[in-house]
Amino acid sequence: MPVNYSTIDTLIIGQGLAGSILAWQLMKSGQKTMVISDDAPPSASRVAAGLFNPVTGKRLVLQTHAETIIPAAKELYRELEAHFDQRFFHEKSMLRVIKDAKEHKSFEKRSKDPAYAQYLGEICDPPASLISSNEVFEQHSTGYLDTNRLLDCLRDYFIAQESYRSALCNYNDLTITDKTISWSGIKTQRIIFCEGFMGKNNPWFNWLPFQPAKGEILSLRTDHSLPDQIINGGKWLLPVHDGSYKTGATYDHDLSSITPSEAGKAELIDGMQKLFSSAIEFELLDHKAGVRPNTLDKQPFIGLHPRQPEIGIFNGFGSKGSMLIPYYSKAFAMHLIDGSPIPVEADICRIQHG
Ligand SMILES: Cc1cc2nc3c(=O)[nH]c(=O)nc-3n(C[C@H](O)[C@H](O)[C@H](O)COP(=O)(O)OP(=O)(O)OC[C@H]3O[C@@H](n4cnc5c(N)ncnc54)[C@H](O)[C@@H]3O)c2cc1C
Structure with missing residues (x-):
């Protein structure tokens, strides 16, 4: 009322x-x-792609207060889903690509820390389609919000x-x-x-x-059979529930133009292709840009x-x-x-x- x-x-x-x-x-x-x-x-x-990832960056840093922030987010999204009878939060594990010895060392260090236990899986063999043949590991408590x-x-x-x-x-x-x-x-x-x-x-x-940062993101469709996981190796590829994919994101403090750019598109396509051992054919569905409200x-x-x-x-x-x-x-x-x-x-x- x-x-x-x-x-x-x-x-x-x-x-x-x-x-x-x-x-x-x-x-x-x-x-x-x-x-x-x-x-x-x-x-x-x-x-935004709405990615949800408690352990980020090359040094695999765990989000401050992750132990309260993650449950609070999941609880609220479930509450909203029940209220609106819709699905908003999609849990999806992440395959994190280890690109070099430094990242391997970070993983070794973090995986011994009990605070990381529920977020980091084991190093495993990458799926055949992934270029990062060296190493990948699984991350848990990841997913995306249909914002x-x-x-x-x-x-x-x-x-x-x-x-x-x-x-x-x-x-x-x-x-x-x-x-x-x-x-x-x-x-x-x-x-x-x-x-x-x-x-x-x-x-x-x-x-x-404030330290705002422009970001660009692509939506695409492909017939290739790809893992049903978020792949994160610098740029990331997210399988979305409607069968499409999102890939992102660029990061730029120059706000002289905040619209999608050809340079941004090229950077994203190149980064996405580098995740795989052979070129992925795809249809581009959408290209968007926005500005993140980052702080110093x-x-x-x-x-x-x-x-x-x-x-x-x-x-x-x-x-x-x-x-x-x-x-x-x-x-x-x-x-x-x-x-x-x-x-x-x-x-x-x-x-x-x-
Ligand atoms: C390319 C890109 C990718 C991203 N990916 C992710 C991701 O994967 N995961 C994640 O968690 N986050 C991601 N983010 C960040 C995420 O978008 C932000 O953290 C979050 O959406 C910020 O929300 P907000 O409400 O603060 O700002 P906004 O979403 O910008 O909302 C502000 C709103 O206020 C309105 N407004 C402003 N001033 C006025 C006014 N004076 N009067 C009336 N209305 C006004 C604006 O029009 C706008 O609608 C991404 C961002 C970008 C740009």
């Missing part, structure tokens, strides 16, 4: 994965919440609750007093910005060290403005939104409701306000 929203608790700006899931957590707790989002591109969430399907369901849900407006929120249109914030006829106790990389231009939070210290930006606590930010999930947002959205929702602490590594208090 839609609520009368003449005065609401929280206005959320941005319906990417961050704003959508934070809104869901707040509404679940009975908070009157409204989401405003500019539907025009770019939204990183609409481009577009989830965002469509959540947007429809917000619309049904009369809690969504498709609009660009111009900062100059906000009227802020010490009691309320007004925007386009809506009065709210607080506003939380979930603007993705565009948060770097937000006048209340432009002192936070690779941790999220969560919290309320140091001088205007009615204004907050929930951002900075970099390349790991699908894994991190469920855990941090729950923590931030609790902070907004009862003052529970924000996890220190993500709290914007760690950065001095300029």
Whole structure:
């Protein structure tokens, strides 16, 4: 039953994965919440492959708080799946290619560490089609989120609750007093910005060290018989539930153009082909680009403005939104409701306000 929203608790700006899931957590707790989002591109969430991988990089680094972050994500996605009667999170193991002696050494070291036990499998023989004949190992607790399907369901849900407006929120249109914030006829106790990389231009939070990175990704179809696992060897190839594949991603701090490029496409095709022992014929279905909201210290930006606590930010999930947002959205929702602490590594208090 839609609520009368003449005065609401929280206005959320941005319906990417961050704003959508934070809104869901707040509404679940009975908070009157409204989401405003500019539907025009770019939204990183609409481009992302949604890969979910707790152990990343050449040095095989385990995600901080993986032991709580991973279960929190799986629990939330199952809850959303039950609510919408749809499948969003697809568990899929990953074949990680060991490219050189250094990576082999990292694997040896990590595989002796009990903290990694549930995430790393054994070194095994690669499938015949893989070029990386040397070595591969399996990674567990990996998979992908069907982000577009989830965002469509959540947007429809917000619309049904009369809690969504498709609009660009111009900062100059906000009227802020010490009691309320007004925007386009809506009065709210607080506003939380979930603007993705565009948060770097937000006048209340432009002192936070964002380090956005453009990324490109391809969707393709092939008749080759390939492993039904994510293959990760620098570039990665993800088998998607509809029979297509995604391959990605490029990584570039140059934002002079944020649209798909021929150079990006060539880099991705070359990287994908290098995963295999012979050339893969494929049909290109789609080519997209987006900008990741990365941060200098690779941790999220969560919290309320140091001088205007009615204004907050929930951002900075970099390349790991699908894994991190469920855990941090729950923590931030609790902070907004009862003052529970924000996890220190993500709290914007760690950065001095300029
Ligand atoms: C190529 C690529 C591949 C990626 N692959 C993965 C992956 O495999 N796994 C993974 O976990 N992550 C991946 N990511 C990262 C992931 O996309 C992000 O971590 C996550 O989606 C960020 O979500 P967000 O809601 O913070 O930002 P966004 O998705 O960018 O959402 C922000 C939204 O706010 C809206 N907005 C901004 N300002 C305003 C305003 N003033 N008024 C109204 N609306 C506004 C924007 O239009 C947008 O819709 C990838 C990103 C890219 C670009």
